[in-house]
Amino acid sequence: MSRLTALIADDEEAPRAQLRAALRRCWPELEIVAEAVNGVDAWDAFLEHEPAVCLLDIRMPGLSGIEVAERIAGRAQVVFVTAFGDHALAAFDAGAVDYVLKPVDDERLAQAITRLRQRLDQRATPPLPDAALQGLLARLAAQVQRPAPVDVIQASLGKEVRLIRVASIVYFESDARYTRVVHEDGEALIRTPLKELLAQLDPQRFWQVHRSVIVNHHHIAAAVRIDEGTMHLVLHGRPEKLPVSRHFQGRFKGQ
């Protein structure tokens, strides 16, 4: 039998532990492979573990649960976990979006699990239509406020602090404990992890193409498919090629 894996995400420790305990009681076969304490961790953990089921808190630092679900885009079954007061969810009670309320009670969780199992057995595409998520995002916009995207990245270089305009950045790449910032006039190392940068950058301009690469799409010249699972990006006037992992290849479909 194949493993049944899950990711749970909640920014508060106790509700997360409560959810974990409830899942152990109600669904012992489910293996919790990752626990995330914010939205960026949740997304990163999804890319790393590719779990079949994601239970996401809606209000989390970094990325909201809904934004994470939007990125997961049907590659896993998503159940939202939320405290009372996110009325927007009630509108989707019909089943478009599954959710459980905190504190999680076993009975309600068991219902959600039954539905999850049915969908997993049928190998149905997860019922998270984009329109439903967009609607949810719009409704929650007032509740989940996002700070303005940064327009300057500060990088220390010896004794000086370089200010790098975000518009001049070509790509970011994870490099061990640092993030390498490649811009038009050179490169720099910063301490902010790539997954956290993701939440601070304008998603219209910067596209994540790999768990460890974010690229400014103005600099992409071409996406080249090598074989079934491999793709890379060619940049304007630069020799290096950036890998595109399977999850992100959908973005580059010939029209």
Next chain:
Amino acid sequence: MSARDRNTERIDWGQLMYPGPRPDFSDDQLARGGTDRPSRSFLIAAAVNLVSCLVAALQLMPVAVTGWVLGLTLAALFPAYHGAMWLWRRPTRRRLLLASLAAMALFLAVAFVLRALQLEPQLFRWIVNALAALSLACAMGFWIITLFRAHQIQARLRELDERERAIAMARQLATAQIQPHFLFNSLASMQHWVDSGDARAATLLRALTGYLRATLPLFQRDQLTLGEELAAIERYLEVMQTRLGERLRFTLDIAPAALDQRLPPGLLLTLVENAIEHGVLPSLHGAELHIVAHRDHDRTRIEVIDSGVGLPTTPQDGVGLTNSRSRLAQAWDDSARLTLQRRPEGGTIAGLDLPLYPLTHAPTHTAAPTPAQRPA
């Protein structure tokens, strides 16, 4: 059993000599519950009673007296009606006594006048009997009206009090604006800590109870001091501290001179809640929160500073902030200021700049005079 119940059980011997409702209504109470006129059905009932008593009395008398008795009764109607209305407007036992004595004096005077007329002795005796019966009937009528009216006003006042209490309670809950999100997230943490026997359950329960106890009475009053408001804020921060642990680091730096600054209740609490909700909670690595207050001559400056994610690109005043501004304007016109600024090193500063005393010392609400309870 309360002291009031015991009092009603004791026999009031004073009623024997000086009957009537106790205690008297105040002018305020009469203005609230006693301005109406007698209803039409009440007047008809009184008239039917009067006529049937009169018919019964006339049966007992010789025919020769009938005209006299009818005439005297009709003549007595006018002063009796005015006496009754006088009691209706203010049903006190003093007025009851005065009205009854006046009726008796009037009928006595009529009897003396009739004696001077040298009527036939037999007829005169019947007339005197009728006058005595009329004055007794007046006194009885006055007594009944006074008691009926006093009960009516009392019942109406009780009803008005209850309605006002209900309205005050609804208003209080509405203005307290306890966020369901805050409440249920706290309960989710508590649930886990209770299930797992973690000692933090007790800490959280204590802080949450203290918060609710301090918050609800806050809103019964139109104004309170910074010191009182801080007591509720500290409980709120304790709840959040227990839930968030290292993610929230807070300090309070309050000058003692600023403690008696007057504030609209819950205003500063809203600013602190906003700093947590929109500054600290969305911040990836947690944030610091400082509450600073100091006095400068006749003004007080209060700041809620957080090192969180900062204001969104297009800061929109939430309901809380718009509401806060209008409440400030109510108390101080435009001499009070509420500002929200971006902190250069990241985060937000919410600033309150207030004159020491509000323009109008709004009176506290009379329907709910319970003083704010302080958590132990």
